[in-house]
Amino acid sequence: MTDTPATPRRRGAARTEELLRVTLDLAAEAGYAGLSVEAVARRAGVGKHTIYRRWPSMAALLLDALSFVWVSDLDYRDAGGVRADLREQFLRSSRALSSPPIGPVYRAVIAEAQADSTLRATLHERFLVTVERSTLDRITRAQRAGELVAETNLEFAAEVLCGTLYYRHLLSTRPVDESAVDGLLDMFMAAYGTSRPGDVPD
Amino acid sequence: MTDTPATPRRRGAARTEELLRVTLDLAAEAGYAGLSVEAVARRAGVGKHTIYRRWPSMAALLLDALSFVWVSDLDYRDAGGVRADLREQFLRSSRALSSPPIGPVYRAVIAEAQADSTLRATLHERFLVTVERSTLDRITRAQRAGELVAETNLEFAAEVLCGTLYYRHLLSTRPVDESAVDGLLDMFMAAYGTSRPGDVPD
DNA sequence: CCTCCATCGGCACGCATCGTGCCGATGGAA
């Protein structure tokens, strides 16, 4: 996406990064509306070719722009119990996902993906699955630590956790706030936690 | 009788219903691509005014078209236990949601909704919340029947159930099949069921 | 320091869709 090792990019890489920034700026200001190749080119003072030379479509540009700011924002350190760690990460990524740069770009990608199954697969693989996987890693460690019951289908649990949050973010109008995250974790721990229900640590 | 085979130029309500059908046909054949006011007008042999006189935008048409075939497909009868009932309904609506007429139209609405928060609210209220509510009703009855533990936040549980399925349908590339529904219900019953295998209630 | 040419900005094209305006035809109700 940045440069090719065979052909030396002269002004290429700098332009590429600038275009990503312009795309994010545009998204932060105008939202999903006004996100178009023409608009990015106009705003950057750039010919449309300079964009099409790098990305085959607006959707591809949006995906790269998203990668540019959404650098694996989920970083599960084992700081507290599994519940506290999940809670912190969910709240953190929820804040990022609903704030100007990322939110509108994510929406735009979702919209474009509805028309293009290849793009949808890319979106799923590059963002949704990534988030699920890091969540899965964290709860796998929790299972090994005895915090979760042994016979749990952790992959599906990770999907339910992340899917519910994405559902709220991208399809519903409800906010992803503390009560939502707490409710979700209540259900998760009630289903798979080894501590007794009614006993809510952390 | 307006059965003249030449040009039965219908008016009013007849035209409205015909336009909804044409929209669904178009979606079933061409999918999300090719869903436009122009395309519907062309296909129906109709002036664009005839469409704009009825719906303010393509998105509104799509919402009505969706209502036209998605007539509260969730009908929870209390046939078996809560798990069996949920399972049946989830599988049934999943089949409907992924088949030609409804699937593409739903995708189109999702895409349009990303650009219009009013539309997104309408979509949420008219479809997502409706499904959640009928699910909530069923599990509320289950709670009264003693199948679910008393202190459960049922509203949130209904959202998690429906949200996970919608996440799979509309954002991921995984199919909503029996194993997905079973996995989801496993988690739900493990969290809130009163007869939990391997666990000692109370 | 100079030459070369890949990349650059700018402009224009053909196509498509949007939402609107206008016109003459049509057909259901009075």
Next chain:
DNA sequence: TTCCATCGGCACGATGCGTGCCGATGGAGG
């Protein structure tokens, strides 16, 4: 039979898409 709301058809300006062509520019190779 008359009337007029609705209709189909056509055209418009605006916008975005993806591409083609131009002359300018500036970094790398000599």
